[in-house]
Amino acid sequence: MSARTYLNGIEGAWIPTHDRGLMYGDGLFETVLFVDGVAPLWPRHRTRLEAGVARLGFALPPIDALLAVAQQASSGLARAAVRITVTRGVGERGYAPPVPAMPNWIVAASSAPVVAPDWCARGIRVRCCSLRLAAQPLLAGLKHLNRLEQVLARAEWNDAEIAEGLLGDSAGRVIGATAANLFAVRGGRLLTPALDECGVAGVCRAEVLARREVAVGSLTWNELMHADEVFLTSSLRGILPVRGIDAQTFAPGAVTRGLQQEWRALGLMEPADG
Template sequence: MVLVNGEPASQVDVADRGFQYGDGVFTTLKVLRGVPLFLEAHLARLERDAARLFLPVPDRAVLEAEVRQLCGLKPEGVLKIQWTGGGGGRGYRRPDAPTGTRVLGLHPLPDYPATLHDQGVAIRVCRTRLGINPALAGLKHMNRLEQILARAEWSQADIREGLMLDTGGHVVEGTMTNLFLAQGGRLHTPKLDGCGVAGIMRGWVLVGAAELGLAVEERRLSLDEVRAADELFLTNSVIGLWPVSRLEARAYPVGPISGAIWRWLTTKIQAALDPSGPISH
């Protein structure tokens, strides 16, 4: 089910700037039991990202109503909310008063084995590098060609994710996830001031680590530091948290820190749902 500006649709105007130039932002979240998880945080991020790109800020009340409409029709899935620069003539210059286009789609949940949360995943390092551009750093904008190229580098079903470095050689993120490493009882995650996406689940992990008394540092990370970590784990709003069990030839334990963070996240997810029953991962 897809809504375009509030109407059921399967297409957008070919003149839309999101289609023509990738001029827009988006956010993706999980829906369980009819509840869009962490919706407020996702909409706040969408508004911040739109403002940073000098797009008009979408009407939150309208978005919330359309989210409720979709979740009422399909209680589980992956909800993608896109906000574009709207229609416009040819050329990069936006209209003087862009109106924006809303596209909300609710799609089936991916068929990830539940055991990945406990057993971990195998990942690799991608050859494709992320360009450094502080003006876009942290944003979930609609230009994803770097991630598309990186994801095209492998087809093995047992490799769940690929790590991406920037052109300076620092590890930034996965193609669809944020990265955390544990070393000596401390958490580290790449600093996202040059490129990368500041994921909603990444933000919750930072909050959870503070509540659990874990020190966290956001900083530049080399590939050697990542390989030498005691634990690695990945996060996004659909998978939640995946421990890393193998990075190419190096094996990692599913350790206590990733376990503690995942239990904390699970309580937050459960709190958003009917507390009378267990959640389905």
């Protein structure tokens, strides 16, 4: 089945070339997993969208229309990855935002990526990226359209055995992965980096925070390398154990396995083999 794309609810329409999302990255996006037409984490996607447009200073299009079109776009796909993009819309040339803004919204659906069973069972190998995320508290946590830092970080390797790259900030703190949030278990405590200066606050991360007692704060590279368990979270891949960071090895533990079971019960991960 070919991908379906909608602009402001109209299938097949084209985004204007002078839309501010294309010109300046002036907008936000969500990548939503639909399972048989239902998005289990939609309330968290909605909350992040509403908070994001409020911080950027323009109105969110009708949220019920966004969801309805996303459901329509996902029809016929057992597991669909639906990207919802909201931009400030079209304005005069230059950085000054139009007042009032007339946002554009784009919905595009395709089959969700298949996660290798071995990744879920044994874990993935990741590397530490040399790129350091810039601090910008006004944008921290948002899933805004400017992903150039992640693009440059992902360009650092082409080894098919490396599934992800870890990113830190200029102060030596671990922030997360190029397309996932990071959790570590040390001495029985579940930890995740604070994202008040940079990084994306994922919906899967928010779900873990709601289900577990988690210490949110500064996490150094040394602390990470001495963790008992490490796992990544993302809306499309769910809970992925990390079995190696560069030369350091890890093994999936009870915390990771427990969360994987909960995610499978919600339909957010494929059932385990066997």
